[in-house]
Amino acid sequence: MAAEPVHQTAISLADHLPVLVVLIPFLAGPLLVLLGSRRLNWPIAFLASGAAFVVSFILLTKVIGGGFISYHLGGWAPPLGIEYRIDAANAFVLLLVTGVSTIILPYAWKSVRHEIPARHHTLFYALFLLCLTGLIGVVVTGDAFNVFVFLEISSLATYVLVAQGSYRDKRALSASFDYLIMGTIGATFFVIGLGLLYMATGTLNMADLAERIADQGSNRTIRAAYAFIVVGIGLKVAIYPLHLWLPNAYTYSPSAVSAFLAATATKVAIYVLLRFTFSVFQPAFTFEVNTLRYLILPFAILAMFAASFISIFQKDFKRMLAYSSIAQIGYMLLGISMLTEAGLTAAIVHLFNHGITKALLFMGVGAYVMRSGGSFLRNIEGLGRVMPLTSAAMVIGGLSLIGVPGTAGFVSKWVLVQAALETGWWPVALMVVASSLLAVIYVWRGFEALYLRAPSAEIAGGDAPLSMLVPIWIMALACLYFGLHTDLTIGAAQTAAQGLLAGSTGMQ
Amino acid sequence: METNTAIMLSMLIPAGATLTNLILRDRANLRDGVTLAAAIATFLCVLSILVNVGNGTTEAFALFEILPGLDLAFRVEPLGLLFAIVASGLWIVTHLYGVGYMRGNNETHHARFFASFSLAIASVMGIAFSANMFTLFLFYELLTLSTYPLVAHKGTPEAIRGARTYLGILIGTSIGLQLVAIVWTWSITGTLDFTKGGILSGHIAGPMVAVLLALYAFGIGKAALMPFHRWLPAAMVAPTPVSALLHAVAVVKAGVFTMLKVGIYIFGIDFLAETGASVWLMWLAAFSIIAASVIALTKDNLKARLAYSTVSQLSYITLGMALATSMGVIGGGMHIAMHAMGKITLFMCAGSIYVATHKTNISQMTGLGRAMPITFVAFGVGALSIIGLPPLGGSWSKWLLVLGAADTGQWVMIGVLMVSSLLNVAYLLPVVGKGIFLKPDDGEVTSWKEPSFLVWGPPALTALGCLVLFFFGGALQDFLAPLVTSN
Numbered sequence A: 001m002a003a004e005p006v007h008q009t010a011i012s013l014a015d016h017l018p019v020l021v022v023l024i025p026f027l028a029g030p031l032l033v034l035l036g037s038r039r040l041n042w043p044i045a046f047l048a049s050g051a052a053f054v055v056s057f058i059l060l061t062k063v064i065g066g067g068f069i070s071y072h073l074g075g076w077a078p079p080l081g082i083e084y085r086i087d088a089a090n091a092f093v094l095l096l097v098t099g100v101s102t103i104i105l106p107y108a109w110k111s112v113r114h115e116i117p118a119r120h121h122t123l124f125y126a127l128f129l130l131c132l133t134g135l136i137g138v139v140v141t142g143d144a145f146n147v148f149v150f151l152e153i154s155s156l157a158t159y160v161l162v163a164q165g166s167y168r169d170k171r172a173l174s175a176s177f178d179y180l181i182m183g184t185i186g187a188t189f190f191v192i193g194l195g196l197l198y199m200a201t202g203t204l205n206m207a208d209l210a211e212r213i214a215d216q217g218s219n220r221t222i223r224a225a226y227a228f229i230v231v232g233i234g235l236k237v238a239i240y241p242l243h244l245w246l247p248n249a250y251t252y253s254p255s256a257v258s259a260f261l262a263a264t265a266t267k268v269a270i271y272v273l274l275r276f277t278f279s280v281f282q283p284a285f286t287f288e289v290n291t292l293r294y295l296i297l298p299f300a301i302l303a304m305f306a307a308s309f310i311s312i313f314q315k316d317f318k319r320m321l322a323y324s325s326i327a328q329i330g331y332m333l334l335g336i337s338m339l340t341e342a343g344l345t346a347a348i349v350h351l352f353n354h355g356i357t358k359a360l361l362f363m364g365v366g367a368y369v370m371r372s373g374g375s376f377l378r379n380i381e382g383l384g385r386v387m388p389l390t391s392a393a394m395v396i397g398g399l400s401l402i403g404v405p406g407t408a409g410f411v412s413k414w415v416l417v418q419a420a421l422e423t424g425w426w427p428v429a430l431m432v433v434a435s436s437l438l439a440v441i442y443v444w445r446g447f448e449a450l451y452l453r454a455p456s457a458e459i460a461g462g463d464a465p466l467s468m469l470v471p472i473w474i475m476a477l478a479c480l481y482f483g484l485h486t487d488l489t490i491g492a493a494q495t496a497a498q499g500l501l502a503g504s505t506g507m508q
Numbered sequence B: 001m002e003t004n005t006a007i008m009l010s011m012l013i014p015a016g017a018t019l020t021n022l023i024l025r026d027r028a029n030l031r032d033g034v035t036l037a038a039a040i041a042t043f044l045c046v047l048s049i050l051v052n053v054g055n056g057t058t059e060a061f062a063l064f065e066i067l068p069g070l071d072l073a074f075r076v077e078p079l080g081l082l083f084a085i086v087a088s089g090l091w092i093v094t095h096l097y098g099v100g101y102m103r104g105n106n107e108t109h110h111a112r113f114f115a116s117f118s119l120a121i122a123s124v125m126g127i128a129f130s131a132n133m134f135t136l137f138l139f140y141e142l143l144t145l146s147t148y149p150l151v152a153h154k155g156t157p158e159a160i161r162g163a164r165t166y167l168g169i170l171i172g173t174s175i176g177l178q179l180v181a182i183v184w185t186w187s188i189t190g191t192l193d194f195t196k197g198g199i200l201s202g203h204i205a206g207p208m209v210a211v212l213l214a215l216y217a218f219g220i221g222k223a224a225l226m227p228f229h230r231w232l233p234a235a236m237v238a239p240t241p242v243s244a245l246l247h248a249v250a251v252v253k254a255g256v257f258t259m260l261k262v263g264i265y266i267f268g269i270d271f272l273a274e275t276g277a278s279v280w281l282m283w284l285a286a287f288s289i290i291a292a293s294v295i296a297l298t299k300d301n302l303k304a305r306l307a308y309s310t311v312s313q314l315s316y317i318t319l320g321m322a323l324a325t326s327m328g329v330i331g332g333g334m335h336i337a338m339h340a341m342g343k344i345t346l347f348m349c350a351g352s353i354y355v356a357t358h359k360t361n362i363s364q365m366t367g368l369g370r371a372m373p374i375t376f377v378a379f380g381v382g383a384l385s386i387i388g389l390p391p392l393g394g395s396w397s398k399w400l401l402v403l404g405a406a407d408t409g410q411w412v413m414i415g416v417l418m419v420s421s422l423l424n425v426a427y428l429l430p431v432v433g434k435g436i437f438l439k440p441d442d443g444e445v446t447s448w449k450e451p452s453f454l455v456w457g458p459p460a461l462t463a464l465g466c467l468v469l470f471f472f473g474g475a476l477q478d479f480l481a482p483l484v485t486s487n
Helices: A014-034 A041-065 A088-115 A118-140 A144-167 A171-201 A205-218 A220-237 A245-252 A255-280 A283-290 A291-312 A318-339 A342-372 A390-400 A409-421 A426-451 A465-483 A485-499 B003-023 B028-053 B076-103 B110-129 B133-151 B157-189 B205-217 B231-237 B240-267 B271-273 B279-297 B302-323 B328-358 B373-388 B394-407 B413-438 B443-446 B453-469 B473-483
Strands: A069-072 A083-085 B060-065 B070-074
Touching: A014 A041, A014 A069, A014 A083, A014 A118, A014 A220, A014 B133, A041 A069, A041 A083, A041 A088, A041 A118, A041 A245, A041 B060, A069 A088, A083 A088, A083 A118, A083 A205, A088 A118, A088 A144, A088 A255, A088 A465, A088 A485, A118 A144, A118 A255, A118 A283, A118 B443, A144 A245, A171 A205, A171 A220, A171 A245, A205 A255, A205 A283, A205 A291, A205 B157, A205 B473, A220 A255, A245 B271, A255 A283, A255 A318, A255 A485, A255 B473, A283 A485, A291 A426, A318 A342, A318 A409, A318 B110, A318 B473, A342 A390, A342 A409, A342 A465, A342 A485, A390 A409, A390 A426, A390 B133, A390 B453, A409 A426, A409 A465, A409 A485, A409 B060, A409 B157, A426 B110, A426 B394, A465 B003, A465 B060, B003 B028, B003 B070, B003 B076, B028 B110, B028 B205, B070 B133, B076 B110, B076 B240, B076 B328, B076 B373, B076 B453, B076 B473, B110 B240, B133 B157, B133 B231, B133 B240, B157 B205, B205 B240, B205 B279, B205 B473, B231 B240, B231 B302, B240 B271, B240 B302, B279 B413, B302 B394, B302 B413, B328 B373, B328 B394, B373 B394, B373 B413, B373 B453, B394 B413, B413 B453
Parallel strands: none
Antiparallel strands: A069 A083, B060 B070
């Protein structure tokens, strides 16, 4: 695999892209607070996010063919200095994170005004940017401890963002507190794992770690570290029995935050899981110890069915979507547990496709909340007639969630079923399609409420404002586009999967 | 017109009609007029393909690649062209009927109704011209989704329940079984292109062939093979024009059309015959034919009776494929057209009776034929065509199916076809007989008469069509012959 030449001294702006993508939102966040201007807060946030998106796009075009970019922070060479390392896997996730945030911010403009008092807006956008910074940082860094630092930045910002929902529903506070406790437990497990690794190897650079772990073979310390890291990240991923924080956090946070978190937070955690499992611990280790498959496979299948079942019985549309997210995370874990290129590709493709689908659905529900005052199914009754454009986009999102051909969700399902059949797991292939039929049931409950009931008389106003409709429709069109054109998604995911499966050779 | 352009237009025009219906939602006459123009234009496009290609096959042309190695691609071949002609031609008739029915019956939500209807036709055109199983599946699902609002149209609890059954069975089978079958086929052969002689030969053997065929046969829920037939009677809550075109012609024919495509172009008739993988399907189809006919006998609701009759008739076509012989396949293909013409007549007559009198049960229709002679005569002609009596179109397809059964020495199947014809007589003709020859129970009949021309005209026209088709039996057989001749 051809590596980019390592620059000892970076001379042009283009060489600084890997750090710029982190720095832009990281500096813009505090700037908002310092300026303290209610007029400038949104434009600055949007510009910062947009710039990060552009940088991500450039980075992805550079690495989509294979290879990677290594950036040395402050010119200190790794393993002493911190290294940022971009390859197809993280550039792809980066594109999702920055893309979603850039599309959600215009949506947030009206939605936040409606849900949060004006005096908190500046802080809201600052935190939003910090959360974005954290997620970006987790993805770009090649340093294990740095992952923890950025993970905490994004998590702390997220706890506050979730709590902002308390102006609409006080339960946001307890949801935020739950998330705080669970998230901290996860982070603690993660950092204990890192500590053990450091003890055993004396390094924290991922590429360096990979080499030294390979040299040592597996000993008890390394295995313990592996266990701590998987469980710690598992909490952030919301692997089925570790998911308890997720439904409340998604349900009660402000609409824009729900959409952003659902599309990015768990996806980034999945990326970290992939990175540690394949790049740091090596496929050889993972295959040899092989606990991953037997741990993750049953939980993945459990999530697919149990969370879907729970979803069917929800009365609150947002909560229904939240449980559906847990089920969909099951599909991604299922792909990972196959430990094949096809399986990993499926997992990464679904990570992206589900991200845009859920962002769309949560944004749509946010628009309903704005008009009808609640996200319960009884609140949205008949809104298909009152808000035809929003609802049409929701139909696209719902179909993508089910995996109807022509939508992004179908592409995921296709590659996942194909991967399962290639692995010889035909019962698993049947389970994938069977559980997606459960999605038909819960999605259709929403559709029936939207279209087949009479709207209540109290609903004020017509369709969502343009600043919300445009982001919603961009996502809806993205769901269709990525359902019909898969060059970008499958191409990037395949390169990423190959890189991950190559283990330490993929890191060098 | 160039053939590929015509193919695209035949899909884009109905899809465009969906939009015009939504945009012109409040201008009823203009809206319905534009849709009529679209229906005629679509039919002309399909006819121009017929003129250009005849019963030949064109090269597939791909719009773009969806998944690596899988294109959204279209091509013309005889069976698809026949299906497209039937569906687009009958769309014109049904649209006129639909306008008369919806207005005469004071139904609501016309714009949504005709928009969904047009989208369903666009999907049918996509199915008819698809060049690979992947493209077909895409439009197959679109057809399910676009017809859902039509079934749920009335919005009553009953309609919603029916629509749930409809969607549940169709989506459940297609995603749960058919999708698995398609991915399986793709992963063992590396292609999904419709290829004469099939693509599976040499890639799969033994009992797995029958398993794969089962995934397809049950996965194609629209073919209403028992035990996945429940959606069809459930869909009868839809307004009658929907039952007429979609649930007697387009949707169910899309099902059996897919079944034939899978048999001819995925498995290959010879491969099926060699492996004997379709023998079980033949018996199941035979069971469906008889069982559905018997159930139809017990139904007093006219539309329910017709629905079960459709279930039974669809299995004729599945049977034709499962016989795995050239006569059977051609007979099955021809039955798509013959049954379409006959069944649409019957449904439109049922709707016509409903518009005029709001009667749905056969027991209430005694003597009605005297007040509505045209409707009842049309019904009689349609019924005789379904039964398969000359000089009506239905006799040819049944004749070929019997020949196909004789070819393979399946004497039991000949018996099944004969018994089924007798059952057809028993459940269809009493409707006509009671209507025309018996006196009404009380004097109320005098106040009824035929509804507007738009309602009784279309069934009269299609009844005439049944008669005309009889004289084109040989032509149709020649038209479909390339399906089974080797190159």
